[in-house]
Amino acid sequence: MTDALDAAAIDDLMAESGDSSTDGSFRVRLDNFEGPFDLLLNLISRRQLDVTEVALSQVTDEFISYLAALDEWDLGKATEFLVVAATLLDLKAARLLPAAEVEDEEDLALLEARDLLFARLLQYRAYKLAAAYLGELERTQSKRHGRAVELEPRFAELLPEVLLDISPQQFAALAAQAMVPRPVPVVKTDHLYAPQVSLQEQLAIVRSRLRRSGAATFRALAGDCTLTIEVVARFLGLLELYRDGLVAFDQAAPLAELRVRWTGPDADQDADADNSSNIDEEYA
Amino acid sequence: MNADTVDEETLPTVAAAPVDAGRLAAALEAILFVVEAPVTVTALAAAVQQTTDAVADALDALRTGYDERGAGIDLREVGGGVRIYTRAEHADAVEQFLQEGQRSRLTQAALETLAVIAYRQPVTRSRVSAIRGVNVDGVVRTLLARGLIVEVGTDPETGGGLFRTTELFLEKMGLNSLEELPSLAPLLPDIEGLDAIAPDDL
Amino acid sequence: MNADTVDEETLPTVAAAPVDAGRLAAALEAILFVVEAPVTVTALAAAVQQTTDAVADALDALRTGYDERGAGIDLREVGGGVRIYTRAEHADAVEQFLQEGQRSRLTQAALETLAVIAYRQPVTRSRVSAIRGVNVDGVVRTLLARGLIVEVGTDPETGGGLFRTTELFLEKMGLNSLEELPSLAPLLPDIEGLDAIAPDDL
Numbered sequence: 304m305t306d307a308l309d310a311a312a313i314d315d316l317m318a319e320s321g322d323s324s325t326d327g328s329f330r331v332r333l334d335n336f337e338g339p340f341d342l343l344l345n346l347i348s349r350r351q352l353d354v355t356e357v358a359l360s361q362v363t364d365e366f367i368s369y370l371a372a373l374d375e376w377d378l379g380k381a382t383e384f385l386v387v388a389a390t391l392l393d394l395k396a397a398r399l400l401p402a403a404e405v406e407d408e409e410d411l412a413l414l415e416a417r418d419l420l421f422a423r424l425l426q427y428r429a430y431k432l433a434a435a436y437l438g439e440l441e442r443t444q445s446k447r448h449g450r451a452v453e454l455e456p457r458f459a460e461l462l463p464e465v466l467l468d469i470s471p472q473q474f475a476a477l478a479a480q481a482m483v484p485r486p487v488p489v490v491k492t493d494h495l496y497a498p499q500v501s502l503q504e505q506l507a508i509v510r511s512r513l514r515r516s517g518a519a520t521f522r523a524l525a526g527d528c529t530l531t532i533e534v535v536a537r538f539l540g541l542l543e544l545y546r547d548g549l550v551a552f553d554q555a556a557p558l559a560e561l562r563v564r565w566t567g568p569d570a571d572q573d574a575d576a577d578n579s580s581n582i583d584e585e586y587a
Numbered sequence: 588m589n590a591d592t593v594d595e596e597t598l599p600t601v602a603a604a605p606v607d608a609g610r611l612a613a614a615l616e617a618i619l620f621v622v623e624a625p626v627t628v629t630a631l632a633a634a635v636q637q638t639t640d641a642v643a644d645a646l647d648a649l650r651t652g653y654d655e656r657g658a659g660i661d662l663r664e665v666g667g668g669v670r671i672y673t674r675a676e677h678a679d680a681v682e683q684f685l686q687e688g689q690r691s692r693l694t695q696a697a698l699e700t701l702a703v704i705a706y707r708q709p710v711t712r713s714r715v716s717a718i719r720g721v722n723v724d725g726v727v728r729t730l731l732a733r734g735l736i737v738e739v740g741t742d743p744e745t746g747g748g749l750f751r752t753t754e755l756f757l758e759k760m761g762l763n764s765l766e767e768l769p770s771l772a773p774l775l776p777d778i779e780g781l782d783a784i785a786p787d788d789l
Numbered sequence: 790m791n792a793d794t795v796d797e798e799t800l801p802t803v804a805a806a807p808v809d810a811g812r813l814a815a816a817l818e819a820i821l822f823v824v825e826a827p828v829t830v831t832a833l834a835a836a837v838q839q840t841t842d843a844v845a846d847a848l849d850a851l852r853t854g855y856d857e858r859g860a861g862i863d864l865r866e867v868g869g870g871v872r873i874y875t876r877a878e879h880a881d882a883v884e885q886f887l888q889e890g891q892r893s894r895l896t897q898a899a900l901e902t903l904a905v906i907a908y909r910q911p912v913t914r915s916r917v918s919a920i921r922g923v924n925v926d927g928v929v930r931t932l933l934a935r936g937l938i939v940e941v942g943t944d945p946e947t948g949g950g951l952f953r954t955t956e957l958f959l960e961k962m963g964l965n966s967l968e969e970l971p972s973l974a975p976l977l978p979d980i981e982g983l984d985a986i987a988p989d990d991l
Contacts, residue, residue, distance in 0.1 A: 479774035616861030659818030677819035684836035
């Protein structure tokens with residue numbers, strides 16, 4: 304039991320542990336997934352492919368048909384997916400980029416960031432495998448029972464006097480702590496959205512730039528971002544504008560330059576700014 | 588573990604598969620190791636799906652084995668059943684161990700359970716378990732053994748035993764009465780709503 | 790001391806007198822029979838007033854004896870101590886007699902969080918959350934309530950609470966120490982490099 308597990312053995316364990324990623328539809332996976340890493344890992348492992356070979360358009364199609372089958376539009380799930388899709392696209396782009404062509408410092412920085420993302424994903428996977436191993440240990444050990452029986456009276460009397468070195472106030476705090484309702488677990492992604500990056504702000508930036516210039520490439524719109532999360536936020540902002548019919552997209556081919564055109568009113572009709580005032584909450 | 592010994596002749600002898608005698612004894616030993624009270628041969632036979640005769644033989648072998656190797660435990664017939672006990676001649680070692688034990692301080696889990704019982708008494712074990720989100724059987728047993736709580740009647744609805752804190756508890760806490768326990772109200776958001784908590788969020 | 794535990798033998802002398810090995814093993818067996826958690830060899834040695842070496846030898850003999858006769862119980866080193874358990878192969882028979890109520894198994898989320906804590910301890914909640922990609926507050930609370938992890942101080946940099954696994958964790962996993970956890974190294978990218986990344990870099 305103390306032997307180091309080799310990766311293959313752990314993979315077997317993981318397969319046995321009923322990982323739902325190996326079969327089933329999007330629905331199955333989404334019902335089980337826990338967060339972006341989980342979904343991403345599932346998507347990649349399900350296809351048993353390198354990231355570069357994942358057909359993102361196929362995954363997207365599956366997801367859209369999944370969403371279409373839902374009774375209600377689920378903004379939460381859609382947002383999750385966008386984050387994942389953006390990450391996946393990032394990874395894929397980084398993998399496809401021939402190393403020799405990386406001369407631009409900007410590209411290099413981007414590449415590094417993406418490799419870190421991939422490393423994070425591997426880390427996540429490692430702990431998932433370790434968890435499968437722990438689960439196996441727990442299953443085995445739970446079949447062994449220690450004796451948990453009241454002491455025979457003659458022995459019970461011999462226990463040393465019990466010590467309660469705790470003040471009534473500490474005792475009350477303990478009771479309160481034990482009795483507070485545990486929060487219902489929810490899938491949160493606020494760790495992905497760095498709190499200092501406001502979607503609303505990023506949306507305002509792209510809106511004002513597009514309104515001013517009429518059209519721009521996404522690369523240009525996101526050119527001054529320093530954090531990946533800002534790029535993601537601007538992309539989400541664009542989708543928001545698209546939903547409101549304020550912008551249109553043009554892309555000649557997959558992975559080609561993405562152009563964005565302003566199709567909303569030109570004038571300073573800023574009344575609609577209120578519509579997006581709660582957008583951070585919506586996505587948080 | 589129902590009623591007393593049943594007349595062995597009347598038992599439906601389920602055509603038990605012949606089983607290795609050593610293995611049967613081992614299964615019985617495992618069962619007897621964990622039980623809280625003497626078990627009838629009938630109940631054992633049902634658990635291992637063997638005849639009472641086979642079980643009786645295996646128990647004999649087990650007892651003889653303990654005696655022959657001078658084990659620290661022995662098998663005794665008590666109150667119509669059998670149970671394993673520590674052998675009397677090793678009682679001094681057990682006593683020595685218990686008295687030296689580092690068990691004088693309550694664990695965090697025991698303290699928290701005690702706190703819940705103190706503030707919700709009288710309360711059933713399952714209620715405490717629901718509040719804490721974990722099984723509290725072992726901890727409740729410890730608190731009982733330490734004389735900090737007692738069982739006082741049963742819950743009319745569930746039939747579960749109701750527990751209260753004792754005078755010893757008050758004494759240990761340096762309190763004159765339960766009224767002196769600090770109020771939880773300032774510490775809790777909405778104590779009334781707490782009854783509605785789901786037992787476990789996982 | 791109660792009157793019914795009169796023993797004809799003289800008590801062991803204070804200095805570790807040479808003692809019959811079989812008798813020592815029996816005394817240890819008697820002690821191990823009553824404990825509710827793993828016991829260290831040191832504590833056993835103090836109770837029987839023998840050297841830890843002598844105790845370790847006697848425990849080996851006890852374990853070998855259980856193995857050789859294919860007993861229903863065995864002696865395991867778990868959580869830094871030793872304890873007697875029923876053998877896993879008799880779990881079905883044993884569980885019919887246990888009144889422990891429902892045995893709730895850890896969820897996948899709880900296991901994964903536990904894994905991160907086990908390998909990175911002491912570790913903050915936010916660090917675990919960053920590695921797992923989800924909020925872990927609810928799961929951490931449950932693990933705390935079950936006594937599988939404890940808070941041990943705060944992170945000097947972030948002020949967040951630091952968590953460790955407990956002895957109970959080891960016992961539930963059947964591990965003797967954290968060193969028995971398999972190495973993650975072959976599975977991981979350069980994990981030190983990852984530590985340098987702030988979560989918001991994502």
